[in-house]
Amino acid sequence: AKTRLLGFGLVVLAGLAFVIWIERSTWKQARQLQTKMAAIRTESFYLGTHLRAGIWRLDGRLLRFQLSEDRTEREEFLRESRELSEQIGRLKPHLVTAREVELLQEVESTYEAYLADATPLLERGIRGIRRGTTEVLARDIAAKSTVVLQRCDALIAAHHTAWETVLAQSDRSVTSVIRLMQWSAAIMLTLCMLILFLAYRAFIMPLQNRLNASTALLQRQEKLASLGALATGVAH
Numbered sequence: 416a417k418t419r420l421l422g423f424g425l426v427v428l429a430g431l432a433f434v435i436w437i438e439r440s441t442w443k444q445a446r447q448l449q450t451k452m453a454a455i456r457t458e459s460f461y462l463g464t465h466l467r468a469g470i471w472r473l474d475g476r477l478l479r480f481q482l483s484e485d486r487t488e489r490e491e492f493l494r495e496s497r498e499l500s501e502q503i504g505r506l507k508p509h510l511v512t513a514r515e516v517e518l519l520q521e522v523e524s525t526y527e528a529y530l531a532d533a534t535p536l537l538e539r540g541i542r543g544i545r546r547g548t549t550e551v552l553a554r555d556i557a558a559k560s561t562v563v564l565q566r567c568d569a570l571i572a573a574h575h576t577a578w579e580t581v582l583a584q585s586d587r588s589v590t591s592v593i594r595l596m597q598w599s600a601a602i603m604l605t606l607c608m609l610i611l612f613l614a615y616r617a618f619i620m621p622l623q624n625r626l627n628a629s630t631a632l633l634q635r636q637e638k639l640a641s642l643g644a645l646a647t648g649v650a651h
Contacts, residue, residue, distance in 0.1 A: 433602060461574075463570035466567045471564075478552060478553050489537045496530055525563040526563050528562070
């Protein structure tokens with residue numbers, strides 16, 4: 416009985432330990448998936464798009480200032496350029512992959528070169544070209560931002576690659592979680608059946624054997640009593 420009870424306890428503990436391991440693994444993968452999805456949802460994932468749109472706005476303000484010398488355009492150019500620089504520094508630690516970090520560093524360096532090239536045109540009397548139409552002036556200003564815009568496009572492509580990677584990892588994680596949950600359910604069902612079987616073997620079966628033995632003994636005693644009564648009758 417002690418051996419059976421010990422075996423019963425060991426099986427239960429082993430089953431519970433395995434189920435706990437499955438549950439912990441499932442929650443761990445779920446948390447990792449949640450963390451990756453949260454990183455993708457942050458503003459850093461759209462940094463390339465924001466920078467590209469911001470540089471386009473800066474080109475537009477620089478062109479309008481060159482055409483009108485409106486100081487409002489100059490002040491807005493300086494304000495928006497500072498905001499873009501702050502945004503790069505703020506979101507750099509939140510990028511997901513090393514490739515994104517590398518490209519952002521290239522964007523930052525080319526952006527600084529763009530500002531160094533474009534800022535002098537904000538001074539009165541300094542023209543991007545001496546003579547020409549607005550179209551030529553716009554083309555000249557756009558040429559100053561060509562390199563940084565190319566780096567922004569590369570950063571956007573890296574964002575999409577990171578997104579596809581996260582989606583693939585998420586699909587694998589979800590499949591793994593489903594498989595672990597299925598294993599957990601199967602193990603729980605098997606464990607319950609094993610517990611019932613061991614409980615039957617440890618407690619119910621001995622009682623049933625004793626009952627059968629008692630019934631057989633009682634039947635033998637009844638047969639012996641009947642034979643004794645029959646022998647007494649024959650003797651008389």
